[in-house]
Amino acid sequence: MTDQTHVLGLCASPSRGNSEFLLDKALEIVSGPGIQINRFFLGRKSLAPCDACGAHKSLKGECRIKDAFQEMRDLWLDADVVIYAFPVYHMGIPGQLKSFLDRLGNSLGYYFPSDDPPTYGILRLMKTMGFLTQGAHL
Ligand SMILES: Cc1cc2nc3c(=O)[nH]c(=O)nc-3n(C[C@H](O)[C@H](O)[C@H](O)COP(=O)(O)O)c2cc1C
Numbered sequence: 001m002t003d004q005t006h007v008l009g010l011c012a013s014p015s016r017g018n019s020e021f022l023l024d025k026a027l028e029i030v031s032g033p034g035i036q037i038n039r040f041f042l043g044r045k046s047l048a049p050c051d052a053c054g055a056h057k058s059l060k061g062e063c064r065i066k067d068a069f070q071e072m073r074d075l076w077l078d079a080d081v082v083i084y085a086f087p088v089y090h091m092g093i094p095g096q097l098k099s100f101l102d103r104l105g106n107s108l109g110y111y112f113p114s115d116d117p118p119t120y121g122i123l124r125l126m127k128t129m130g131f132l133t134q135g136a137h138l
Pocket residue numbers: 013014015016017018019020086087088089090091092134135136137138
């Protein structure tokens with residue numbers, strides 16, 4: 001860990017559209033000295049849904065499916081602040097974001113090694129979050 005604040009902008013739209021525009025504006029506002037910004041375009045990555053295999057329990061929290069999830073999980077864990085930007089899809093969130101959250105939620109409980117300093121895992125899960133969302137009508 002460094003003394004920089006790590007801000008992760010996660011865009012969960014497949015298009016270069018409104019979500020990305022809003023995220024860019026938000027990241028522009030938060031940028032400054034001591035702030036390290038990462039962007040991740042989840043909507044344009046290939047991410048499988050959770051298949052409920054349960055393998056993460058014996059794999060120390062690692063997800064058996066290897067795709068964009070691992071890179072995104074590492075960026076997510078490293079971040080102090082996460083800003084999600086996503087469009088409304090059928091009054092819910094886009095599938096890519098749901099897949100990420102399902103896999104993250106299931107695996108994280110098993111992820112931190114038992115010899116980790118006791119607070120480290122918890123600290124990595126405590127984040128400031130922001131949500132930017134918009135839709136065309138409902
Ligand atoms: C599959 C799909 C489902 C959508 N469902 C909704 C919806 O339920 N409500 C809504 O207001 N807009 C809905 N929209 C419209 C998008 O939310 C809207 O066009 C948004 O501005 C797209 O954001 P983006 O440019 O970041 O991709 C849907 C669009 C798609 C492609």
